[in-house]
Amino acid sequence: MTTMRMLTTGIRRRSAVSGSARYSAAGLIKRGITGESWPRAWRDHELKSSYDVVIIGAGVHGLAAAYYLAANHGITNVAVLDKGYVGGGGSGRNTAIVRSNYLTPEGVAFYDRSLTLYNTMAGDLNINVMFSERGHLTLAHTDSALRTMRWRAEVNKLQGIDSNVIGPDEIKALTPSLDTSANTRYPILGALYHPPGGTIRHDAVNWGYARAANALGVQIHQNTEVTDIVVVGGERESGRGGGGRVTGVRTTRGDIATPIVLNATAGWASLIAAMAGVRLPITTHPLQAAVTEPVKVFLPTVVVSGSLHVYVSQTDRGELVFGASVDPFATYDMRGSLDFTEELAGHVLELMPGISKMRLLRQWAGLCDMTPDYSPVMGFTPVEGFLSDVGWGTYGFKAGPVSGEQMAECIATGRTPKLIAPFALERFTAGQLVGEKGAAAVGH
C-alpha cells in the first residue's frame, strides 16, 4: 500500500525534481565512490522587474505556497522574498512537533490535512524529512484539564482522528521515564494520546519545498528585504487601506511590479501588513526553546504538559528538545532569559526526575504572532491583491503544508477554499472567533 502510494505520488510529482539532481540511494552510492558533489538544491536569480505573484517570507508557509502554486496550478512566475535566509525564522526555530488533535472541528479538519501532506512529503518532494510518527501525549494534571482532554478526544474521534484518553498506567507503559506516582506536586491524572503525532526535521521541510519550487521555476530571493508595498486607490489619504489595490513591492534590491502579494511572515506580519494599510489582530511575543546534550534514546513519545507549560521530545541524535509558552510581554527581542531556563528545568524535573544531571546545550527564541483566539489569519484582506497567511502563534510549523496548499488555491482561483474560510480576517469584525486556546497554547 505504502509502496503504491509512493509510486503514484512519485509519478504525479516526477516533474518537480528530475535528472541527476534527484536524491536517491543509487546517487548516494555513486557520489560516495566518485566523490562528485551534489548540485545546489536551488539556484540564485537576478531580481526581475515583475512577477505574477510575490510571496514575502521564505519559511515553510511561503515556500509551500510557492511550490503548490507551481505544482498544482501551473503558476511559476513567482518570487519568494526573504530579508534573511530560507527557514531562518519560525520555520527553523520551532520544536518540530506535528499533530492534529485540536479542539474545534475547523481546527481538526485543517491540521489533519496538514498531517496527510507531511505523511507523503518525502515522496512528493524527493527529500528525507525524517518524519517520526512516534505518538503524542498531552498530560492532564487537574480534573478540568482531563475534562478538556475528553472533549478533544470526542471531537477528534468524530472526525476520524486517532485520539483517546489514557490513564497513568498506560502512560507509564508508553513512557517509563515519566513520574506517574501520586506523590508529586502536580500528579499525572491521565493524558490525551494521539498516535499519529510526532516530529519531523524542520530544515529538511524548508529545503525540500525550496528545492522543489525552484525546480518548477519559482525564484527564491534571500537577503531581499521588502521596504514598502505599493497600493493605489485606497480609502486613506496615503492611497492605502480598504478599497485599494496592490501594484507592486519595493525591496532593498529594487522595485517589483506585481498584482498579488502574499504576506507569509511570522514575527513581522503586523509591520508588512501596515505597509499595505491593513491592521491585524496580532501581538508579537517571543517563544523560547532549549536543547540538552545528547544521551541514549529513552523518551519514545512527544510529551506535552499544559499545566506545567512545557513540551519535550527526543531527537534522533539523542538531545532532548524543550519548548514552553510564549514570554508574557510583547517584544521583537529574541534574547533568552534566566527566568525561562529556571522555570523550564523545574517543570521538566517535575515530570522526569531522572534527568536531573543532564545539562542544557543551548537555548534560543523565535517570534510568535499571537491572535486573540489562537487561530491564524488567512486569505483575502480589504486591500485587493494583498493576501495574508499570518498569525500562526506557536503552531505554524505543523500547519505549513496545508496552508501553502490552500493559499495557493486561494491565489489561483480567487476564491477562499472551504478549509480556510473560518480563519478569515473578517471573523474578528463578525464576532466569529475560532477558539483554539484550549488545544493550541501550552500556557492555558
Place this chain on the structure above:
Amino acid sequence: MLLVPCPHCGPRNAADLRYLGETTVRPDPSSADPDAWRSYLYLRDNPAGWLTETWYCRSGCRRYFTLERHTVTNEFRQSPLPFAKGERS
C-alpha cells in the same frame, strides 16, 4: 529578565507584574458601532519601536500604570500619563 520601572515601587522583575498590552482608547459606548468595538477589542498596531503599554503591579502597589517601551531594545521611558486614565489623582 525585564526590569519594569513601576512609578511607585521602582524597578521590578516583569514576572511581578501583569502585562496588559498596547494601551488603546475605548470608544464611546453610546455611539460606537460593532465595527469600532471590535477594532478596539482586537486590532493592534504591534509596532517594532516605541509602544505605549499598560502594566499592573500585581505583587507590589497593585496599581495600573502606563509606560513607553521600545519593543526591539526593551528600553523604557516615562509616558506622559504614568497612571491609567481615571486613576491619576
